[in-house]
Ligand SMILES: Cc1ncc(C[n+]2csc(CCOP(=O)(O)OP(=O)(O)O)c2C)c(N)n1
């Protein structure tokens with residue numbers, strides 16, 4: 001379910017948090033092309049103070065941010081596309097995420113990895129790459145899509161001494177809505193939604209209704225650690241069937257892992273996952289491979305319910 | 309600083325140089341008219357894929373293609389000019405840009421991945437500078453042909469680009485690095501990103517490096533000097549991007565903006581080549597219009 005709120009957008013929320021972080025905590029924002037290019041979709045305060053422009057160094061860049069974290073500034077490190085995570089990975093997962101275990105000191109860097117999609121995103125930059133990072137210890141991962149969720153994870157980061165990978169999606173920036181889990185007595189299937197696909201929750205619900213199917217729909221903010229809540233168990237016991245859906249590749253990723261965990265937790269259930277197909281997305285409409293559409297979700301649900 | 313005449317060669321416009329300039333201008337006009345149609349079609353939203361126009365930078369690709377024959381090119385995302393100057397099929401390029409499966413990459417990626425083995429051009433995946441170590445690896449096992457590796461002034465800052473200079477120098481690769489230095493990474497000027505010069509860094513790695521403006525004859529004669537040596541070299545070429553980083557739109561012209569195309573055109577006109585200039589422009593204008601219109605009908 002979707003709750004309309006007349007507050008701030010996600011972008012404004014991130015900007016406010018960042019501004020306050022600079023003013024109150026001596027925080028810094030670090031990354032490439034922050035100021036000249038629309039202040040990262042207006043998520044960065046339009047000011048000089050606290051903003052550190054990096055050269056285009058995509059391996060050392062993460063190292064600079066990790067160093068600033070070790071130095072105590074709790075930096076917000078921005079990657080304007082999640083594809084840059086590949087190059088920036090090592091300082092984040094081998095240094096920031098492990099420093100507490102190895103050395104005893106921590107490197108709390110707030111990693112804003114931004115996903116985008118559409119025909120101009122192409123084979124490299126399309127959507128999220130949070131999954132491979134979940135494989136490694138020491139790095140919590142979340143995917144906030146609403147203003148409230150963003151505030152929540154910021155509070156977590158403020159109190160914690162761990163780095164945090166924030167899997168953002170441009171799709172959310174202009175949104176003000178909050179999502180509420182949708183639980184119904186006569187649901188036949190349970191859906192767990194991650195990242196941009198959440199913006200289709202209402203459409204999915206309505207399309208399924210037309211097919212005579214009622215679904216429980218859960219919105220996942222935390223990907224790692226993923227805590228199985230009682231309401232998930234109750235829903236699974238009722239529906240026996242579930243799909244975990246994410247805005248990234250379907251195989252070997254976090255959605256498959258969560259599906260596996262849920263299925264093991266509630267015996268006698270079938271939990272599958274849905275995401276991007278195992279091929280590179282292209283710019284041409286013919287090569288589109290993105291967040292599963294509401295039609296694709298409905299098709300998968302029908303198949304699951306009919307045991308095909 | 310104004311780089312319009314930066315380390316420009318002061319040459320006389322004798323018959324030989326005029327003829328050379330005409331050949332280069334012909335290619336420049338060909339690329340330019342192709343790009344202007346691409347710009348208009350995108351502006352009219354006839355297609356929406358990723359498009360990086362090289363308008364303003366035509367002299368680099370035209371001159372390099374004329375100076376070095378039988379080479380292998382690795383381009384970055386702004387690669388239309390490299391492809392066209394080296395004899396790539398303009399029809400296939402339009403098809404790629406508008407997302408048809410008859411395109412250079414079957415409509416996979418808009419501008420960046422342009423690949424055509426026939427003309428020896430390899431594609432770009434979209435991560436800036438990542439073609440640079442790949443070009444060096446290619447050159448390592450293909451020393452007989454010159455490998456030309458293009459990248460931007462932004463990409464020059466990538467760790468792996470700088471590391472490649474060291475590798476190329478140590479292995480004495482037959483590679484020519486060309487930095488299209490438009491002083492911009494998206495919209496961030498170089499001064500906000502670094503305080504060093506690429507040529508200084510390259511030189512310190514033992515690479516023969518020069519820093520020049522995009523004047524065609526200056527590029528041509530400098531390449532001729534370097535070309536024969538078959539050792540790694542870098543040419544940093546100062547140029548001006550006339551249009552948006554990506555998509556269709558015009559940038560505000562900065563204080564030191566210049567249009568090399570217009571400068572070359574003027575030189576030729578002043579040397580009694582008005583007729584040649586006009587007929588060349590007209591030819592390419594008509595050709596490009598017809599090409600784009602025909603291919604767009606396939607959508
Ligand atoms: C590894 C990586 N980091 C950042 C980007 C984002 N990006 C795309 S184009 C671009 C500008 C690069 O500037 P330059 O290399 O000078 O090329 P130009 O666009 O000026 O031709 C940037 C930063 C990217 N694509 N890949």
Ligand SMILES: [Mg+2]
Pocket residue numbers: 460461462488489490491492493494
């Ligand atoms: Mg540049």
